[in-house]
Amino acid sequence: xxxxxxxxxxxxxxxxxxxxxxxxxxxxxxxxxxxxxxxxxxxxxxxxxxxxxxxxxxxxxxxxxxxxxxxxxxxxxxxxxxxxxxxxxxxxxxxxxxxxxxxxxxxxxxxxxxxxxxxxxxxxxxxxxxxxxxxxxxxxxxxxxxxxxxxxxxxxxxxxxxxxxxxxxxxxxxxxxxxxxxxxxxxxxxxxxxxxxxxxxxxxxxxxxxxxxxxxxxxxxxxxxxxxxxxxxxxxxxxxxxxxxxxxxxxxxxxxxxxxxxxxxxxxxxxxxxxxxxxxxxxxxxxxxxxxxxxxxxxxxxxxxxxxxxxxxxxxxxxxxxxxxxxxxxxxxxxxxxxxxxxxxxxxxxxxxxxxxxxxxxxxxxxxxxxxxxxxxxxxxxxxxxxxxxxxxxxxxxxxxxxxxxxxxxxxxxxxxxxxxxxxxxxxxxxxxxxxxxxxxxxxxxxxxxxxxxxxxxxxxxxxxxxxxxxxxxxxxxxxxxxxxxxxxxxxxxxxxxxxxxxxxxxxx
Amino acid sequence: xxxxxxxxxxxxxxxxxxxxxxxxxxxxxxxxxxxxxxxxxxxxxxxxxxxxxxxxxxxxxxxxxxxxxx
Numbered sequence: 001x002x003x004x005x006x007x008x009x010x011x012x013x014x015x016x017x018x019x020x021x022x023x024x025x026x027x028x029x030x031x032x033x034x035x036x037x038x039x040x041x042x043x044x045x046x047x048x049x050x051x052x053x054x055x056x057x058x059x060x061x062x063x064x065x066x067x068x069x070x071x072x073x074x075x076x077x078x079x080x081x082x083x084x085x086x087x088x089x090x091x092x093x094x095x096x097x098x099x100x101x102x103x104x105x106x107x108x109x110x111x112x113x114x115x116x117x118x119x120x121x122x123x124x125x126x127x128x129x130x131x132x133x134x135x136x137x138x139x140x141x142x143x144x145x146x147x148x149x150x151x152x153x154x155x156x157x158x159x160x161x162x163x164x165x166x167x168x169x170x171x172x173x174x175x176x177x178x179x180x181x182x183x184x185x186x187x188x189x190x191x192x193x194x195x196x197x198x199x200x201x202x203x204x205x206x207x208x209x210x211x212x213x214x215x216x217x218x219x220x221x222x223x224x225x226x227x228x229x230x231x232x233x234x235x236x237x238x239x240x241x242x243x244x245x246x247x248x249x250x251x252x253x254x255x256x257x258x259x260x261x262x263x264x265x266x267x268x269x270x271x272x273x274x275x276x277x278x279x280x281x282x283x284x285x286x287x288x289x290x291x292x293x294x295x296x297x298x299x300x301x302x303x304x305x306x307x308x309x310x311x312x313x314x315x316x317x318x319x320x321x322x323x324x325x326x327x328x329x330x331x332x333x334x335x336x337x338x339x340x341x342x343x344x345x346x347x348x349x350x351x352x353x354x355x356x357x358x359x360x361x362x363x364x365x366x367x368x369x370x371x372x373x374x375x376x377x378x379x380x381x382x383x384x385x386x387x388x389x390x391x392x393x394x395x396x397x398x399x400x401x402x403x404x405x406x407x408x409x410x411x412x413x414x415x416x417x418x419x420x421x422x423x424x425x426x427x428x429x430x431x432x433x434x435x436x437x438x439x440x441x442x443x444x445x446x447x448x449x450x451x452x453x454x455x456x457x458x459x460x461x462x463x464x465x466x467x468x469x470x471x472x473x474x475x476x477x478x479x480x481x482x483x484x485x486x487x488x489x490x491x492x493x494x495x496x497x498x499x500x501x502x503x504x505x506x507x508x509x
Numbered sequence: 510x511x512x513x514x515x516x517x518x519x520x521x522x523x524x525x526x527x528x529x530x531x532x533x534x535x536x537x538x539x540x541x542x543x544x545x546x547x548x549x550x551x552x553x554x555x556x557x558x559x560x561x562x563x564x565x566x567x568x569x570x571x572x573x574x575x576x577x578x579x
Contacts, residue, residue, distance in 0.1 A: 060529065067533035071541060078553035085556035089571050118530075119523025123515070166564070167571035345576035466575065469556050479552045486543060493536060501529060 007473040008465050011083040014480040016450070018075045020443055021487040025069020025494075027442050030144060030191050031198025031233070032062045033137035037130075038225055044130050054218055055133075056121075057506040058202065061498060063118060068494040073147075075483065083476055087457050087467035093170045094160055094177060095150050102146035109139030144194075145187050152183025154458050155449070156251040162370055162461075164347050164363065169458075182251060185243040186449070192237035193445060196405055197438045199230025203412055204435035205502055207428040210421065218506045220416065227413040234406040241402070242303060248452075249304030252459060254318050254384065255452035258391040260300055262314040263289045265322060269312035270295035271303060274396065277389050283319050283382060315388070319381050330381035337376025340369035374461045383463075386454040394447040401441035408434055 036058050043051035080088045088095075116124060116132035124132070153159075159176030160169040171177060203226045206219035248256045256262075261277050262269060275293025298308040305312070313327055321329030343366035350359040378384060412431060415421040421428070453459060457467035524530070561567045 067537050078549055081555035082553040086571060086574055089557055119519050123519050166568045348572055475552055
């Protein structure tokens, strides 16, 4: 039974709020730990005390980000247990292993080596300290790996079998779960985007020092490291983004169609470079989906299927079906899904009656139909469509911003190498104002991944309406606003403490 | 014993010599108190743990939810 829309909406909104706030802190940690490790490596190699000062300064800002972001993710675990208990039970067996490894790894690696990294400058040898710094970087990134394996599984559930007795998805192959192509591409794309954000962070703050004509040597050295790291990470991010899109095309075609506002599928489908969606557009009508747009022909076919002539299904094809391209409609999937739910119900009934023959027959039907089980809970075909405008604009903001970051890294590195960066005030100003854009791009990435896969909590198997707990919506509403206040306060604290430390500068550390 | 003393002094000296760190630790303590004592305790019970005693009961409940309209 689907729970009340208000409850589902507030549960979703609360999870989105928590995840989006959590995601303000995480990517900076993922990238800044590596930048710091590189800086400290230069210090250990050159024994130049300036590099030690540079390392310690950025480490201080990392500490602020880490302290304020710490445990914001745990809230999501609370939400799983209370608001999403159906979902938690159903995925428990799959999520248990990766999340347990993540918890242990985060606790042991990060807490141990973080302490040595922050407190151990005078207590351990330079090499031991450097090793700890690198281990903090690797450890925090490995923590992200396990979370993203769990997330990748929701987007493309593999390596499991639904057990109709326990009502849980049980793991059949750990290797399939951890090497899930969706999870691997998601992990690589996510961490590389974190590296890009951290590079922007260092460049932006350093550029501010250069504009203020203070801490010049510190800022120039920091910029060279960050721009080099950012440039390599940006290229890596583009490659992993391409693989991510390929995986979306293969496993979540509706998300890809929403990302591009593509209603009528086509061969040599283009990518919309920029465009404004037509808000009146409905599924199956003849209205142009865009008020205006400019597209790059064939690019979407290439991005999605690595073939410029490939057919990319649109929203109409996926909802209404397309016989020519062997795409079955959502209506047909709903029939299969309903059959699957009925078979599960029959299995339960015959089990109670000890009717083994009928039970096995019901199980056979269930196994043959369960790949579309989730469609059995949809009320109408249109429910299979995510929010197109939000997905489309988020995707395009993310891609445009990501492209700009690459250009910025090239320009900053080029003028740094020519020793002309301090003269290029326009570039320094652009570098400063790009930092918020880095955060916007991060959040947009999350929106594309999560809003784009709606209505699914587990792709094709469990819609969000079935994943929520059967609880009253009032407490979810109260905690939504409580979190909104708490997280906003934390964000204000982060920005205030950070700004204070930036204005004190490296000399004050 | 010596290594325990070393670990103790690593943390002790580290905390004593902190500047911004003290504010951050205060912030962490307040935040964890709000999250774990107030929010978790009042608003976030583990539904499956609190409402059911055994895994069998939990499975039956979820199966019932999944097949309710059939």
